[in-house]
Amino acid sequence: MPKLSPGFYQQEDVVALARQLLGKQLYTCVNGVLTGGIIVETEAYNGITDKASHAYGNRYTSRTAPMYQAGGIAYVYLCYGIHYLFNVVTGRENNPQAVLIRGIEPLEGKEIMLERRNMTRVLPRITAGPGALAKALGIDKQLNAKILTGNEIWIEDSTISHHDSQIVASPRIGVAYAQEHAFLPWRFYVKGNPYVSKLNR
């Protein structure tokens, strides 16, 4: 399938875009090795007014800088000193929105994913959760700020179209510090898919 175009990423409604990313296919080609899967879980981070966003209050630092670029690039950062988390930057330049990819269903390069994850067979935890899928796809800070229409990391369109009844909207994970914004239903996932992290929320 064709890669998603800059116009897709530059939509202004990051919450709607997070919903639309479900079913699309995320690929990486790291060290010449292709891996990829179907996006089944996302979270929207809504710019400078969202207390859970790294760009809350228009915070601009070397880490958050990629979020301020025009939509269509990667924002990868290290969390808890251990895990890399991959986000899709969205919206216009200087509107720092992003969608965190939290779960994918493996499609391509499963053997490589098993190696990277130190596993012997494909279990859901291989790519369920943002840290897990980043490791399986070989995503680290080397891919930070890379354009998503390039040949290292990209997202392809899909014929998969989920009916609203198959999609769950729920509060985001791990953002209790965001106070009133912690309860916004800006997490989206495919109902019943085993590659969704923390299914019972």
Next chain:
DNA sequence: GTGCGGATGAACT
């Protein structure tokens, strides 16, 4: 320069 804590996951009890 220092100190705090986090958009997690795995291995425990």
Next chain:
DNA sequence: GTTCATCCGCACT
């Protein structure tokens, strides 16, 4: 359900 690995971004001095 609880603990902990392990780093650096960020705020403040």
